[in-house]
Amino acid sequence: MTTVLFEHALQQAINFVQTHQADLGKPVLLVRDLFGRIRIAIERSPDEPTSIVHTQLAKTFSDTLQNYSPTPDAVFIYGNDLFAPEAVFNSPDRHRFEDSDIFVLDRQITNQDWLRGPLQTTEQQTHPPRATLFGIKGGVGRSTALAVWAWHLAKNGKRVLVLDLDLESPGISSMLLPASYAPKFGIVDWFMEDALGQAEMVLPDMVGNSPLVTTGMGEIRVVPAAGASEGDYIAKLSRTYLDLNHGENTVTFAERLLALLEQLEHQEQPDVVLLDSRAGLHDIAAISITRLDSLALLFAINTPQTWQAYRFLFTHWQRWGQKQLPGFHNNLKIIAGMVPEIGVADYLERCRQSAYDLFADTLYEEDNGTNNDVFNFAEMLSDAPHYPLKIHWNRAFLEFDPIYQQELFDTTLVQAVYGSFLEDATLLTLGENL
Structure with a gap:
């Protein structure tokens, strides 16, 4: 047998x-x-x-x-x-x-949130536009793109709230906040104190103002993973993902994360919220992408490893989540990161084809012409989730430290590398060109 x-x-x-x-x-x-x-x-x-x-x-x-x-x-x-x-x-x-x-x-011990629908807001009001930047693999330029996008939005007068949700490997907060600008507390502090019913003690001191933008422009308000007074980050991190039991009710980690986000949005009144999600198939990525009602920008480079990893996720959605997550897949958008300097058109064509094959094999539904709500897009339609926005590779951004390399924000250079991404991502998120 x-x-x-x-x-x-x-x-x-x-x-x-x-x-x-x-x-x-x-x-x-x-x-x-x-x-x-x-x-x-x-x-x-x-x-x-x-x-x-x-x-x-x-x-x-x-x-x-x-x-x-x-x-x-x-x-x-x-x-x-x-x-x-x-x-x-x-x-x-x-x-x-x-x-x-x-x-x-x-x-399952982990990864249930990939198949759970969007969380119900606890506020009786609409929230500001949100965008989650995610990469199934690391090293695709996600955090750098977020920093440049935040600068672009602030330069055009927007108040931008950035959350560093890459808790196992914080990055965006240190890119946007030098040590002297760091707030006293960070995200792990909030979860630690929230478990004991005293999150309000740290919330006002969790947000730092990035010096990346100057007076008269907008603002970049940054919520780091760890605060300046951090004493034992690992000990706090190990307790961050707890569900809390309140009598007969359980408050899940996802619900707690939404509560934190809504409290910060109420406090900061941003025009837009950018979430830097950790890479890989992690719970916090699942919540950021599927449950927080945000545009999900999925970073990819055109390698077999990247598309295979995304296929694991998309196949999981296809098998179990397609009918349980109506409308969720409309928030997905592929980002072609680190487009090489030579053979650009050919590279983008291959990337688009790989992304289309992924969606067509998993999430796209058969269009028989009788259902107007079918989730299916033509292969060459630029508005389709699979059709990638592009970010060019440039050596100048290889070791990017925006606070101390502000000359890299020279308009010509940013436009050449990030121009179309900034325009398209802003239009998708805010519904307007800046």
């Missing part, structure tokens, strides 16, 4: 349910635990004849899935035997398998 591995177990469980749907009823929920073991959840216990059938099915299911099933006596979960059945059968992480009557609840 072939050993069942993780990558096959769920599909085998789905096949089993489809084969025995008449005896299991509809709907059926498959619950996969942290070790990958799968159980069958049904809302009510069956009557005695069906119970005997379930006992037989449990043995077959356990034999079929081998180590990815519990023992036969633990295969079935019945809702009326649970203390809080709604936490299972109405979980926000329950996802329908394709168009069937089978649902899957995948218990």
Whole structure:
């Protein structure tokens, strides 16, 4: 007998349910635990004849899935035997398998937020435009682009709020704030104090004013990952991602991050908010991209490693999140970073083709001409999510330190490297040209 591995177990469980749907009823929920073991959840216990059938099915299911099933006596979960059945059968992480009557609840330690919908705002008002800058791989010029964009917006009179959410590897805050301008506290301090109900003690001292712009222009207000008074960053970071239990209610890390963002927006009254998200498939990136109602600028360089990494994410969205996240994918936009100095047109064509293949294979829906809401874009449409905005590579920005190299903001140089990106990204975010 072939050993069942993780990558096959769920599909085998789905096949089993489809084969025995008449005896299991509809709907059926498959619950996969942290070790990958799968159980069958049904809302009510069956009557005695069906119970005997379930006992037989449990043995077959356990034999079929081998180590990815519990023992036969633990295969079935019945809702009326649970203390809080709604936490299972109405979980926000329950996802329908394709168009069937089978649902899957995948218990994961991390990465649940990639499939959760946008958070409901706690403020009874609209928020300022937000943009998240994200790279599936590091070293693609994301933070440098954010610094230049913040400068461009401020130069044109905008009040810009920047959050350094790359907590494991802070960067943008040190690019925009010299040590003498750093505020007393940072993002990890807020989460530390929020857990004890005293976040208001640090909020007023979390924002520094970047000296990158001069009087009479706009402003760049920066919220660093760590404040100037940082004593033990690692100890605070290790406690940052906590969900909080308040009686019967749980406040998730995502909800706490939204609360922080809204409090800062209320305090600072920015025209636009730029979020520097950490690279990779991390929870904070998931929240920034899918849950904060922000434009998601996805940085890429045209390498197989980049597109394969994005394919892992997009395939995950395709399989489980397409119907659960309506409208979310309209916020996506590919950024071609570090476009080489030679062969520009050919490079951009290859990058566009790679991005189109990614979207077409995963998120784009089949357009049969009868559904006006279908998510599908022509390959050469410049407004399409896959059609990349471009940022050119330039040696001058290789070791960019904007505070002490302000000559690099010479209009000609910035225009040559970032001009089209600044124009297009600003139009997408603010709906206006500056």
